[in-house]
Amino acid sequence: xQNIDQPTExxxxxxxxxxxxxxxxxxxxxxxxxxxxxxxxxxxxxxxNVLDGLEEKGRFSSFLSRSKGYSYLLLKELQMKxxxxxxxxVTDSNYQLIWGAGTKLIxxx
Amino acid sequence: GAVVxxxxxxxxCKSGTSVKIECRxxxxxxxxxxxxxxxxKQSLMLMATSNEGSKATYExxxxxxxxxxxxxxxxxxxxxxxxAHPEDSSFYICSxxxxxxxxxxxxxxxxxxVT
Numbered sequence: 001x002q003n004i005d006q007p008t009e010x011x012x013x014x015x016x017x018x019x020x021x022x023x024x025x026x027x028x029x030x031x032x033x034x035x036x037x038x039x040x041x042x043x044x045x046x047x048x049n050v051l052d053g054l055e056e057k058g059r060f061s062s063f064l065s066r067s068k069g070y071s072y073l074l075l076k077e078l079q080m081k082x083x084x085x086x087x088x089x090v091t092d093s094n095y096q097l098i099w100g101a102g103t104k105l106i107x108x109x
Numbered sequence: 110g111a112v113v114x115x116x117x118x119x120x121x122c123k124s125g126t127s128v129k130i131e132c133r134x135x136x137x138x139x140x141x142x143x144x145x146x147x148x149x150k151q152s153l154m155l156m157a158t159s160n161e162g163s164k165a166t167y168e169x170x171x172x173x174x175x176x177x178x179x180x181x182x183x184x185x186x187x188x189x190x191x192x193a194h195p196e197d198s199s200f201y202i203c204s205x206x207x208x209x210x211x212x213x214x215x216x217x218x219x220x221x222x223v224t
Contacts, residue, residue, distance in 0.1 A: 031211055042202050042215040043153070050211075087152065097143075097213060101152040 002026045004100035006088050011106045012078055020073045020086050020103045028093020034062050034073045035087040037102065043087055046073070075105075083107045111137050113205050115216035122193055122223055130188045130219045132203030138183035139205035143213060144176075147200045159186050193223045 004024045012018040024032070031050040035043035049055055049064035049071060061074040073086055088100040112135040122128050132142060141160050145153045157173075159165040159180035167173045177189040186205075190197055200220050204213040 033212075040200075040220075042218040044215070045212060048211060091211065096158070097155070099153050099155070 002092065002098050004088055004090060004098055006086075006100045006103045008101070009104045009106065011108060012075075014078055014080060014107055014109050016078050017074065017076050018078060018105065020075070020088075020105065022071045022073070022088035022100055024069050024071070024088070024090045024098070024100075026090050026092045026098055029066060030091040030093065030095055032062075032064055032071050033087075033089045033091070033097070034060075034071075035089065037085045037087055039084075046086075078107050080107050080109070111205075111207065111212075111214040113139075113203065113214045113216040115203055115219050117219060118217060119220040120222070122221070124194055124223055125192055127189055127191045128193055128221060130190075130201055130203075130221075132186045132188070132205065132216050134184045134205040134207075134214070137205075137207045137214075139186075140183065140208050141206045142180055142186040143204045143206075144178060144186075144188050145202045145204070147202060147218075153202065156188075190221065193221070195223045197221065198223045 006022045034046040037043040047062035054063045059076045064071045085102040085104050087102045089097045114133045116131045144156045147153050155168050156171045157165045157167045159178050161180050161183050165178035180186040200218050202218040204215045206213050
């Protein structure tokens with residue numbers, strides 16, 4: 001079956017760095033997304049990786065290793081507004097998005 | 110960037126009534142639209158995928174006669190929750206994808222409360 005695993009919850013300190021991991025097992029692979037979702041709101045796009053390596057976008061970076069079925073989202077210089085759920089999603093061979101359960105990130109002052 | 114709107118943003122209805130939710134792509138043509146449901150503290154659950162001009166493809170466990178989806182144009186898809194019950198209370202989110210685009214653009218969501 002298809003499966004995406006990410007930690008349920010993480011806690012970090014304002015100003016620090018946090019890495020949220022995601023492992024996946026899907027039928028085919030056509031890209032991996034990271035979305036941010038604040039409570040009561042719809043997800044917003046953060047990053048897209050389809051080739052191995054690191055994609056950097058401001059304070060956020062996303063890494064992909066297709067051979068390992070592994071990705072991480074790296075958040076630097078954490079701010080209180082970064083408290084949210086972070087969703088990992090993989091596009092399978094049918095171009096359907098398979099969603100992880102999300103990682104709730106709690107930022108403490 | 111691509112914008113997707115949903116209407117209404119929240120709705121309260123009585124048990125047994127039907128509710129229609131609209132999803133519009135405002136500045137692009139969406140050949141594919143997706144409907145998701147999200148219960149509190151849970152992840153997104155895909156309900157159905159709709160392609161313009163054809164019948165929606167429903168995920169396993171989603172009743173197509175209860176959740177009617179119409180994707181009549183390249184900019185509009187509607188989800189009708191028929192004979193709503195309290196257990197249908199949830200956050201309904203649509204997303205849209207343009208041709209040859211890998212990204213799904215999400216609407217702001219509709220919070221449905223059935224009393």
